[in-house]
Amino acid sequence: xxxxxxxxxxxxxxxxxxxxxxxxxxxxxxxxxxxxxxxxxxxxxxxxxxxxxxxxxxxxxxxxxxxxxxxxxxxxxxxxxxxxxxxxxxxxxxxxxxxxxxxxxxxxxxxxxxxxxxxxxxxxxxxxxxxxxxxxxxxxxxxxxxxxxxxxxxxxxxxxxxxxxxxxxxxxxxxxxxxxxxxxxxxxxxxxxxxxxxxxxxxxxxxxxxxxxxxxxxxxxxxxxxxxxxxxxxxxxxxxxxxxxxxxxxxxxxxxxxxxxxxxxxxxxxxxxx
Amino acid sequence: xxxxxxxxxxxxxxxxxxxxxxxxxxxxxxxxxxxxxxxxxxxxxxxxxxxxxxxxxxxxxxxxxxxxxxxxxxxxxxxxxxxxxxxxxxxxxxxxxxxxxxxxxxxxxxxxxxxxxxxxxxxxxxxxxxxxxxxxxxxxxxxxxxxxxxxxxxxxxxxxxxxxxxxxxxxxxxxxxxxxxxxxxxxxxxxxxxxxxxxxxxxxxxxxxxxxxxxxxxxxxxxxxxxxxxxxxxxxxxxxxxxxxxxxxxxxxxxxxxxxxxxxxxxxxxxxxx
Numbered sequence: 001x002x003x004x005x006x007x008x009x010x011x012x013x014x015x016x017x018x019x020x021x022x023x024x025x026x027x028x029x030x031x032x033x034x035x036x037x038x039x040x041x042x043x044x045x046x047x048x049x050x051x052x053x054x055x056x057x058x059x060x061x062x063x064x065x066x067x068x069x070x071x072x073x074x075x076x077x078x079x080x081x082x083x084x085x086x087x088x089x090x091x092x093x094x095x096x097x098x099x100x101x102x103x104x105x106x107x108x109x110x111x112x113x114x115x116x117x118x119x120x121x122x123x124x125x126x127x128x129x130x131x132x133x134x135x136x137x138x139x140x141x142x143x144x145x146x147x148x149x150x151x152x153x154x155x156x157x158x159x160x161x162x163x164x165x166x167x168x169x170x171x172x173x174x175x176x177x178x179x180x181x182x183x184x185x186x187x188x189x190x191x192x193x194x195x196x197x198x199x200x201x202x203x204x205x206x207x208x209x210x211x212x213x214x215x216x217x218x219x220x221x222x223x224x225x226x227x228x229x230x231x232x233x234x235x236x237x238x239x240x241x242x243x244x245x246x247x248x249x250x251x252x253x254x255x256x257x258x259x260x261x262x263x264x265x266x267x268x269x270x271x272x273x274x
Numbered sequence: 275x276x277x278x279x280x281x282x283x284x285x286x287x288x289x290x291x292x293x294x295x296x297x298x299x300x301x302x303x304x305x306x307x308x309x310x311x312x313x314x315x316x317x318x319x320x321x322x323x324x325x326x327x328x329x330x331x332x333x334x335x336x337x338x339x340x341x342x343x344x345x346x347x348x349x350x351x352x353x354x355x356x357x358x359x360x361x362x363x364x365x366x367x368x369x370x371x372x373x374x375x376x377x378x379x380x381x382x383x384x385x386x387x388x389x390x391x392x393x394x395x396x397x398x399x400x401x402x403x404x405x406x407x408x409x410x411x412x413x414x415x416x417x418x419x420x421x422x423x424x425x426x427x428x429x430x431x432x433x434x435x436x437x438x439x440x441x442x443x444x445x446x447x448x449x450x451x452x453x454x455x456x457x458x459x460x461x462x463x464x465x466x467x468x469x470x471x472x473x474x475x476x477x478x479x480x481x482x483x484x485x486x487x488x489x490x491x492x493x494x495x496x497x498x499x500x501x502x503x504x505x506x507x508x509x510x511x512x513x514x515x516x517x518x519x520x521x522x523x524x525x526x527x528x529x530x531x532x533x534x535x536x537x538x539x540x541x542x543x544x545x546x547x548x
Contacts (some may be wrong), residue, residue, distance in 0.1 A: 019425060056344045070330045072434070266461065269432065
């Protein structure tokens with residue numbers, strides 16, 4: 001079967017079932033729309049000697065870099081995010097970066113795993129987009145089957161060690177009368193970029209032309225709609241690349257880690273006492 | 275003047291003015307009620323080699339250990355929490371622990387500062403208590419001028435490296451008809467312990483006798499009130515002690531770090547872009 005056929009077959013499957021299909025190699029496609037209601041995560045795997053600086057970087061830039069899980073050094077499991085998540089095999093596609101350049105794209109990283117690697121899982125925009133759609137707020141790039149348009153902004157990140165730079169933002173056109181509601185809904189998800197970073201004039205965030213995104217695809221802004229900007233999970237990926245670490249592993253775009261944690265849980269920690 | 279007189283004189287002063295009075299040595303009292311509306315923080319200063327495990331511990335236990343600021347290693351300033359915060363002098367009383375035992379209580383730590391120290395600031399219950407009071411929900415220990423009652427619970431913390439143990443919880447008696455509101459209000463402050471951990475029977479959280487708190491003072495539970503339990507900022511302090519680090523510095527109880535960040539801000543990062 002093709003990935004598209006398999007994606008349809010996995011609709012309705014649990015997070016564990018989807019991870020199992022990925023682990024076994026029977027599914028290697030994107031994860032949008034799968035395991036509805038569960039938290040999906042951006043992924044950054046890096047050597048332990050950079051982990052403290054990277055966690056400090058994320059703490060200082062919580063809107064683009066909301067940490068939802070961190071592994072022990074060398075431990076491929078993420079028990080706070082889900083049962084039996086093995087980060088070496090449970091993401092459908094990974095990107096391997098060496099010295100800041102893409103070196104490979106693979107479907108498992110068990111051959112690369114090492115005792116000094118630390119996994120950092122970060123929240124992703126799927127979470128608040130799902131909430132917008134549930135509240136009848138249109139999300140244009142989903143309606144039109146595109147990738148969300150992403151832009152380098154002029155917003156400085158708070159640096160930490162080798163990590164710093166400018167924030168990447170996404171743009172979604174929102175009907176003017178629904179902007180307050182969109183802000184209020186997304187603010188409920190600090191683990192998924194939270195409230196918008198800016199609303200309105202693209203020049204305010206250093207974007208010269210909305211029709212020319214730096215990543216993803218442009219979308220139409222209809223009459224009565226206003227461009228709304230959110231912090232984007234590509235930010236930490238760019239920051240990691242710019243830091244030119246000898247080794248860094250991320251998910252491939254759209255191929256997220258699916259957790260067992262509910263996307264609207266009070267915390268991203270699976271244990272009920274937290 | 276006595277600390278009590280000075281405390282009254284500082285009501286209405288800004289966070290920076292209070293820190294300045296502390297830094298100059300003219301005030302060494304507690305910080306409850308000072309710099310209204312500003313975030314107050316629990317403090318943990320520890321050697322860098324333990325910082326990654328401690329930050330992972332906090333990430334895994336976000337309700338007792340909500341991280342609101344982390345310094346660079348050896349840097350005594352905390353620019354994301356406030357202008358010119360010098361952690362060596364800007365807290366009114368510190369406790370020095372060596373190998374897990376209280377070694378000293380001092381009003382400045384500049385003589386102890388070292389290039390490998392990392393400051394971790396954690397949210398504190400003042401934030402949600404202020405919000406409860408603003409909404410006419412009684413807070414018994416404040417009404418009666420006592421310390422909040424704190425109890426060792428039976429709730430396991432998620433371990434990380436040398437850090438682990440049981441959660442410490444606070445108890446506040448809440449009128450039955452206001453419990454939902456108290457839950458909803460405190461849930462808005464994930465940076466300050468968030469929603470309650472448990473409600474009702476103390477045996478559910480491993481407390482045998484509410485009249486015998488492990489720290490603080492017992493408070494009366496009136497007819498129509500129900501005991502409500504929140505995660506407590508003494509948890510990380512206990513966990514640090516149990517880890518028997520060669521050196522660890524905390525604030526003294528009630529002598530919090532006062533930040534410039536608003537206690538109801540979307541993030542605890544001062545820069546407006548975040």
